[in-house]
Amino acid sequence: MAHEETLRVLIAGGGTGGHVIPALAIGRELRDRHGAEVRFVGTARGIETKLVPEAGFALELVRSGQLKNVSLMTRLRTMADLPLGVLHCVRLVRAFKPQVVVGVGGYASGPGMIAAVLLRVPTLAYEPNAVPGLTNRLVGKRVSAAAVNFAQTTRYFHNAEVTGVPVRPEIFALPPRPVGAAPRLLITAGSNGALIFNEVMPQIVAQLLDEVPGLTIVHQAGARRLEETRAAFAASGADAARWSVEAFLTDMPAQYAAADLVLARAGSTIAELCAAGKPSVLVPLPTAADDHQRKNAEVLAEAGATVMLLQKDVTPESLRNALVGLLKDGPRRAVMAERARSMAKPGALEKIAGMVLRLAGD
Ligand SMILES: CC(=O)N[C@H]1[C@@H](OP(=O)(O)OP(=O)(O)OC[C@H]2O[C@@H](n3ccc(=O)[nH]c3=O)[C@H](O)[C@@H]2O)O[C@H](CO)[C@@H](O)[C@@H]1O
Known part of the structure; x- marks a missing residue:
């Protein structure tokens, strides 16, 4: 040149x-x-x-x-x-x-x-x-x-x-969660949302909020399923002040900063989870070409940085157990967070x- x-x-x-x-x-x-x-x-x-x-x-x-x-x-x-x-x-x-x-x-x-x-x-x-x-x-x-x-x-x-x-640089430098902050679950599924999360979460949201004191939930549903997912959350009877359902989150660094646990698919979001040092439950998109999301998630799961749940095994019970188990176990989350951070590039x-x-x- x-x-x-x-x-x-x-x-x-x-x-x-x-x-x-x-x-x-x-x-x-x-x-x-x-x-x-x-x-x-x-x-x-x-x-x-x-x-x-x-x-x-x-x-x-x-x-x-x-x-x-x-x-x-x-x-x-x-x-x-x-x-x-x-x-x-x-x-x-x-x-x-x-x-x-x-x-x-x-x-x-x-x-x-x-x-x-x-x-x-x-x-x-x-x-x-x-x-x-x-x-x-x-x-x-x-x-x-x-x-x-x-x-x-x-x-x-x-x-x-x-x-x-x-990964956006600010995701590497998130402020730590304030001591004693109410726990927060972030659900994000790539740009379009995930049908499985949209279907199962409304069935367990009320129970999650009951079992984990102070828990708040941000659920990214994707634009196409926004209204029906919001309606299903509303119909669950869960305290509406403790959950929100959004189409697309435009402020991911802030969302990661505020989250104690992330439920996600396993696209490039996993690089952000590593940069942010966030514990997660990953449900790989089973139709991703050549099952690449499962292969992505396995790399993290083998390092102890995430809990991988295959979509065929997702039921209201299995998802609730995975989420509640982690939301109630701060020390385990801390270990997963550290493992995730060690894989950041x-x-x-x-x-x-x-x-x-x-x-x-x-
Ligand atoms: C359905 C599909 O084909 N998914 C593929 C797509 O993932 P897809 O684009 O769906 O999801 P990714 O996890 O790769 O990336 C999502 C990106 O969007 C951002 N984000 C997400 C939600 C939101 O509300 N706001 C927001 O800003 C995330 O921070 C992240 O940067 O490309 C990935 C990388 O090739 C592949 O691994 C996935 O299999």
Whole structure:
């Protein structure tokens, strides 16, 4: 890269928070610390349509869909859209002339990375899961470099480095819970909420509030199921002053800071649980491609940093037992918190940005 030339980076991918939130962290780091011009490629159906413009970045929308865990019709449509998406991305790359294309996973990542590989633009793949998604498995050996979260993931890629997942810096530096504070349970399930939590929690909320004195609960239900979940909580008869049901939490660092226990899925949220040093109960999404959420959760469970409960084993009783057991056992929570914290990987963002800068320099 010529000395006076501005660094231009195209970030492709999106869909859910697990792709868009780290993508934005990478974009901000490159823009704010390294003066880069950063543009995004996403799809109209992803959360990027809201979050990327809010963060002040340009977003181009391409057509791209899902290939795994969808109906044959959807798969055929995705296959038909792929050449169009790749062509669109080829035009974008030719016009913007990025020195590096970063693929963060999710729908638009496929066409964006394929276009970059075809045009021989250096590529960086970002893979937060123990087992890569379809796009990253397809392009993994063709990328210039890859940033991954788990050592066992490096084998799917050319030139992979274990950087960790970029986690908002404030999550590493949360204030401790005040001594004697009333216990708080946070339920979060990626960007869309989890049907299983929305169905089971209303059945046990009243009992939890009875059994754990002073307990308060924040339940993130996802936008689609907000009203019905709120109604089910209300119908449970649980004291409405002690629970709230939200679509999407915009202040996760504050939410983690206020929580004593987190019930969650096992996407990149687990990197945040480690950074925050929070004990958790994880219920991996069973339909995640190649069961990658279970593999993510197992890494934490084996280290004693979480209690993993498989969705097939979730009943009102099993979930209540897991939650009450931990909410009543401060010393056990403290051990889990410490184990989680010991698995945190600070500096992921700087490392990933460093990889982009090196690729741009090559
Ligand atoms: C349904 C699905 O396909 N999930 C995938 C998606 O996870 P998904 O995006 O659903 O969830 P993740 O746990 O990866 O990330 C959620 C992100 O959104 C933030 N957040 C979440 C809830 C909320 O109310 N507010 C908020 O800000 C979290 O702090 C976190 O940064 O990408 C992950 C990373 O590739 C995969 O492991 C998951 O399998």
